[in-house]
Amino acid sequence: MTAAAESPGQNNALLVAILTCEIGFWVVLLAGLVARYPLRRPRLGGFLLAAVPVVDLALVAFSAIDLHTGGSPGLAHSLAAAYLGVSVAFGPDLVRRMDARFAHRYADGPPPPKPPRHGPEKIRYEWALWGRCALAMVLSAALTLVLFLLAGPQSTALALWNFQIQLAVITVAWLLFGPVRVSVFSAKEPLDIDEKGSGT
Secondary structure, eight states: OOGGGSOHHHHHHHHHHHHHHHHHHHHHHHHHHHHHTTTOOHHHHHHHHHTHHHHHHHHHHHHHHHHHTTOOOOHHHHHHHHHHHHHHHHHHHHHHHHHHHHHHHHSOOOOOOOOOOSHHHHHHHHHHHHHHHHHHHHHHHHHHHHHHHHHOSOGGGGGGGHHHHHHHHHHHHHHIIIIIHHHHTOOOOOOOHHHHHHTO
16 A cells, blocks of 8 residues: 555545535535525425435445546545445434424424433433444445455555544444443433522
């Protein structure tokens, strides 16, 4: 895995594709929400929101084509796999929360629920959040394997796994400092000001 073996032009193009997809994700998401609520066009809004995953599929296709046509595996491809895994795992929840915010702001919907601060609900919330992180890791690793196979018997194909190892470390650290820590130290936190006032 040497610098000479890599194709800077192709990797730069893939990094641009990742950035473009990230911008496209937010543009399509916000366009869908604006159409659904401020513009009162629910069908158009629903169509745009349904099109959000297409942005991710475009990035996967670009990465696969790049490797299949002789692109050198590298960090950019690994980032593309991680981007898809995170988008699939966290994207639907992000869309729901954004939709709830827009519904509250423009359609008299209820206020978006806030994350629980303590108790069993907090523990369940932390485990569910980490579950999405673990799902992102699994999906990212699965896509990396596909890209690895598409790259063929190249020594540089091993470079695809470098970033995945870092993601695995992040996932384990999240587990320990997230749901495990909350589960172990689950003593009830002090009451909020509002809760104290309601008890008097």
